[in-house]
Amino acid sequence: MNAPMTAAALAAKDFKSDYKPVWCPGCGDYSVLSAITKALATLGLRPENVAVVSGIGCSSRIPAYTTCYGFHGVHGRALPAATGLKAARPDLTVLVASGDGDGYSIGGNHFLHACRRNVDLTYIVMDNHVYGMTKGQPSPTTEPDWSSKLAPGGTGLREFHPLVIALASGANYIARGFSGDPNGCAALIAEAVRHPGFSFVEILSPCVTFRPEQREWKQAVRPSPVEPTEDPARAARRLMTDDGFNIGVLFKGIRPAFSGAAAQATHAVADLEAGFSL
Amino acid sequence: MKRSVSAALAGSGGAGVMTAGNMLLEAAALAGYYGLMTRTSGPQIRGGEAAAMVRVSTFATDGQDDRFDLLAAIDWQNVHRFASELPLGARSLVIGDPAHGEPPAVFLGSGARYVPVPLKKIAAGIPGAWPNMVALGLVAGLIGLPFDAVGRAARKAMKKGLEAGIAAAQAGFSEATSLQEKQGFVLEEPPSKSSRWLITGNEAAGYGALRAGVRFVAAYPITPATELLEWLSPALAKVGGTLVQAEDELASINMALGASYGGVPSLTATSGPGLSLMIESLGLGVTAEIPVVVVDVMRTGPSTGIATKSEQADLNIALNGLHGDAPHVVVAPNSVADCIAATEWAVGLAESLQVPAIVLSDQYFGQARAVVDMPAFSKNEFQREKTTQGENYKRYAITPSGVSPMAIPGAPGCTYTADGLEHNEKGTPSSQAGDHLAQMDKRARKLAQLDPGEGWASIEGEGDTAVVTFGSCTGPVREAMVRYGKNVRLISLRLLSPVQPQRLKKALEGVKRVLVVEQNHSGQFLRYLRADYELPGEVKSLRRPGPLPFRPDEILQCLNGWEAS
Numbered sequence: 048m049n050a051p052m053t054a055a056a057l058a059a060k061d062f063k064s065d066y067k068p069v070w071c072p073g074c075g076d077y078s079v080l081s082a083i084t085k086a087l088a089t090l091g092l093r094p095e096n097v098a099v100v101s102g103i104g105c106s107s108r109i110p111a112y113t114t115c116y117g118f119h120g121v122h123g124r125a126l127p128a129a130t131g132l133k134a135a136r137p138d139l140t141v142l143v144a145s146g147d148g149d150g151y152s153i154g155g156n157h158f159l160h161a162c163r164r165n166v167d168l169t170y171i172v173m174d175n176h177v178y179g180m181t182k183g184q185p186s187p188t189t190e191p192d193w194s195s196k197l198a199p200g201g202t203g204l205r206e207f208h209p210l211v212i213a214l215a216s217g218a219n220y221i222a223r224g225f226s227g228d229p230n231g232c233a234a235l236i237a238e239a240v241r242h243p244g245f246s247f248v249e250i251l252s253p254c255v256t257f258r259p260e261q262r263e264w265k266q267a268v269r270p271s272p273v274e275p276t277e278d279p280a281r282a283a284r285r286l287m288t289d290d291g292f293n294i295g296v297l298f299k300g301i302r303p304a305f306s307g308a309a310a311q312a313t314h315a316v317a318d319l320e321a322g323f324s325l
Numbered sequence: 326m327k328r329s330v331s332a333a334l335a336g337s338g339g340a341g342v343m344t345a346g347n348m349l350l351e352a353a354a355l356a357g358y359y360g361l362m363t364r365t366s367g368p369q370i371r372g373g374e375a376a377a378m379v380r381v382s383t384f385a386t387d388g389q390d391d392r393f394d395l396l397a398a399i400d401w402q403n404v405h406r407f408a409s410e411l412p413l414g415a416r417s418l419v420i421g422d423p424a425h426g427e428p429p430a431v432f433l434g435s436g437a438r439y440v441p442v443p444l445k446k447i448a449a450g451i452p453g454a455w456p457n458m459v460a461l462g463l464v465a466g467l468i469g470l471p472f473d474a475v476g477r478a479a480r481k482a483m484k485k486g487l488e489a490g491i492a493a494a495q496a497g498f499s500e501a502t503s504l505q506e507k508q509g510f511v512l513e514e515p516p517s518k519s520s521r522w523l524i525t526g527n528e529a530a531g532y533g534a535l536r537a538g539v540r541f542v543a544a545y546p547i548t549p550a551t552e553l554l555e556w557l558s559p560a561l562a563k564v565g566g567t568l569v570q571a572e573d574e575l576a577s578i579n580m581a582l583g584a585s586y587g588g589v590p591s592l593t594a595t596s597g598p599g600l601s602l603m604i605e606s607l608g609l610g611v612t613a614e615i616p617v618v619v620v621d622v623m624r625t626g627p628s629t630g631i632a633t634k635s636e637q638a639d640l641n642i643a644l645n646g647l648h649g650d651a652p653h654v655v656v657a658p659n660s661v662a663d664c665i666a667a668t669e670w671a672v673g674l675a676e677s678l679q680v681p682a683i684v685l686s687d688q689y690f691g692q693a694r695a696v697v698d699m700p701a702f703s704k705n706e707f708q709r710e711k712t713t714q715g716e717n718y719k720r721y722a723i724t725p726s727g728v729s730p731m732a733i734p735g736a737p738g739c740t741y742t743a744d745g746l747e748h749n750e751k752g753t754p755s756s757q758a759g760d761h762l763a764q765m766d767k768r769a770r771k772l773a774q775l776d777p778g779e780g781w782a783s784i785e786g787e788g789d790t791a792v793v794t795f796g797s798c799t800g801p802v803r804e805a806m807v808r809y810g811k812n813v814r815l816i817s818l819r820l821l822s823p824v825q826p827q828r829l830k831k832a833l834e835g836v837k838r839v840l841v842v843e844q845n846h847s848g849q850f851l852r853y854l855r856a857d858y859e860l861p862g863e864v865k866s867l868r869r870p871g872p873l874p875f876r877p878d879e880i881l882q883c884l885n886g887w888e889a890s
Contacts, residue, residue, distance in 0.1 A: 095739075095740055116742075118743050123575075127543075130580050131541065131584035157576055310562065316564050325354050325521055
């Protein structure tokens with residue numbers, strides 16, 4: 048993480064661009080955008096020292112809605128792009144934005160390996176249990192009986208549990224937020240940025256267009272009754288009884304972040320020619 | 326006395342034929358000769374049959390000869406599988422250990438002579454020695470290398486068992502002097518000394534990348550590109566760069582794009598299957614205008630194909646595999662040494678034009694080790710122009726050159742979002758027809774306006790017959806031209822995209838016949854030439870799929886046959 052700037056502190060609005068989002072009225076992602084900008088302001092960062100990287104989907108539109116450097120790449124590949132960026136430029140603060148389709152389905156393999164690799168990134172997944180941009184298909188977190196045009200009567204498949212996967216794969220910080228509480232989300236994101244290594248923040252962010260019943264999430268969510276733990280076994284036991292609506296930090300690990308960044312050069316390039324000389 | 330001798334060392338896995346082959350080539354290099362070693366192996370991870378194919382010559386060469394003068398087998402287990410890759414002739418000599426039986430009939434059908442040498446028995450007389458070192462000494466003796474060079478090569482290569490190894494090589498060397506056949510294979514005196522390197526195509530591509538400033542590499546292992554990545558790993562650490570091993574090729578290309586977006590010249594290396602996976606993201610590099618370089622060390626395809634063997638069949642996907650209209654750079658090195666310059670150039674073009682570049686190397690170059698004259702490097706003139714000008718910054722500004730000012734994260738006042746969505750000049754996503762056309766024009770223009778200089782092709786010779794080729798076919802074509810002795814032009818294209826029709830037209834002025842040589846089944850290169858270039862006069866295609874490399878004689882026959890008709 049960067050040292051906070053002492054010069055003129057910026058407000059959340061300074062991190063919000065003037066582009067009009069493509070999102071539907073009432074989309075949870077508006078609040079996540081607010082939470083991100085608020086967290087960046089809280090952290091005392093400058094937009095030019097922050098990069099927001101994303102893939103494809105409703106949530107992945109976020110980079111251009113900030114005043115930070117943005118990277119809106121290919122479907123499912125936000126984490127590798129962010130990994131390369133952070134490894135090449137460890138001085139930058141790198142946030143990654145994704146959704147349940149982009150992050151858990153097409154990008155699922157990268158999720159496992161980003162957790163494992165533990166690069167100092169903050170991964171924010173806006174989970175609405177549906178593919179919204181393609182107008183309402185089941186995602187990995189969709190309930191098995193949710194009926195849609197593509198899967199009439201439901202998929203019959205059990206849901207993917209992102210927090211379990213993150214913990215099992217080695218993420219160093221695991222939290223769940225709810226977009227209906229942008230201040231709470233901002234706090235989770237700010238803490239995630241401060242925490243070394245790979246930080247995963249899953250945010251329940253209702254899709255009021257294709258999953259209007261998700262408006263009821265605000266009644267379902269509750270603050271997690273327990274404090275965060277640094278013990279993965281303990282965190283795993285808590286997840287056994289988790290119904291998906293406990294909000295807060297579950298796990299704060301102590302694994303050192305990936306240290307693959309470049310060391311100081313010890314040789315000139317031409318020195319390598321010695322290896323070819325007879 | 327010969328100007329070129331070709332020897333193959335073959336045996337089952339663990340017999341040490343690659344070790345012996347490398348030492349033979351190094352000994353030849355230390356003795357002042359040129360040469361190269363290519364390799365073939367079975368599909369097994371360990372314990373598979375293998376052959377080291379070593380050519381030693383008084384002149385620089387980038388290809389194998391028509392046939393092998395010597396085939397020395399440590400044993401014959403499955404070696405017959407390489408018969409088509411180890412052509413022999415009536416003057417060839419087959420050396421085998423009688424303890425392993427007679428040579429397979431396929432090797433003697435050509436009329437080659439057979440001399441049994443008890444390699445194992447000789448080695449057994451020296452505690453700690455292995456038959457491969459006996460074979461090394463034997464071949465070195467037969468071709469007339471000084472034993473001192475063999476000893477020096479062994480000392481460089483062997484960490485343990487050095488004394489026994491040298492004693493075994495000495496025993497083999499002595500055996501050679503007693504073989505009558507020796508007369509036929511002794512090399513002429515080596516050419517006058519010059520500074521030379523011993524380098525593989527994969528190492529050369531890696532070194533070219535570092536010379537061009539690449540400091541981030543994402544790596545996913547794949548035969549035959551793995552050695553390139555393995556060479557880069559410690560090399561990058563020395564020069565202050567970073568290598569990250571990715572979980573798959575989808576990740577490696579995106580890691581490279583991410584790092585390059587961060588301002589660090591970036592590269593990954595792969596082969597056909599990996600390139601296929603990277604294609605979508607290369608399109609992101611085109612649209613978001615992020616420089617990135619992929620070295621494709623081609624192997625036979627499609628699908629998994631023959632992973633360990635060479636073919637020039639990724640040309641189509643490299644040129645045209647991207648969806649949408651996606652102008653990008655494709656460069657093909659045409660010698661082992663050129664893997665340095667071509668990769669360096671590709672990085673420079675990618676960086677200066679803010680575009681992805683594909684380097685089409687192949688297994689033949691990548692895994693060949695060659696003695697090359699030390700390259701004379703010119704200064705890299707292609708660099709990325711970075712901007713810190715924040716006033717009304719437009720990342721994708723329409724410019725006469727098509728290249729727009731690129732800000733690097735960290736620069737205040739010019740933040741923007743690099744986007745795979747079509748966008749306007751500021752980078753804001755746009756579905757407007759006008760923005761799409763303007764950006765398409767801009768992305769096409771920066772390549773169309775490129776002045777590639779002399780490097781677009783290697784052009785040699787004069788005459789009204791031209792051989793047009795690319796990549797690893799170039800060496801055999803060049804050798805065929807020397808043997809043909811009459812006036813022929815060689816045009817080996819190095820810059821395959823953007824196309825250079827005007828330059829080729831000029832290079833083909835006065836040409837009445839064009840022979841197109843390529844190593845793939847469908848004639849991808851011919852069709853590429855037909856689509857984008859004018860080929861004057863009569864056009865003939867000489868092509869076949871991998872893995873067999875073209876032999877100079879085949880190309881010569883083609884030229885002769887043409888003349889006769």
